[in-house]
Amino acid sequence: MTKRVVLKPQNLEFIVEEGQTVLEAALNQNLAFPHRCMVGACASCLCRIESGAVDYDLEPLLTEKEKQQGWMFSCLAYPKSDLVITFGDE
Incomplete structure (x- = not known):
């Protein structure tokens, strides 16, 4: 099921297909989205909900705060x- x-x-909108990360979906739709390593090590793609x-397959290194x-x-x-x-x- 897709997510918006x-x-x-x-107010840019894009669709995330089942099995895609937010970053993968943004890049696949040619959106300029900051990133570098694509594995959660550099924090370039950090954003706020x-x-x-x-959900995560591998929990990122974020503090509780x-x-x-x-x-x-x-x-x-x-x-x-x-x-x-x-x-x-x-």
């Missing part, structure tokens, strides 16, 4: 629901 992701503040939920604030590694994150995300702290 909205990237704020640009404003609404929705994700970062998790509570909604930060996620888009290269490792599989959406469990539609998402609204941002790269900023707003």
Whole structure:
């Protein structure tokens, strides 16, 4: 089942297919999405969930505070629901 992701503040929307990470889906749809290593080591793809939920095969190295604030590694994150995300702290 596909999930819809909205990237704020640009309000860019893209679809994540079953089995795709958020980053894979963004890149497959030619969106400029920051990334480097694609394995959760560099933190270049770190973004914050404003609404929705994700799951991971391999839990990323986030502190409890970062998790509570909604930060996620888009290269490792599989959406469990539609998402609204941002790269900023707003």
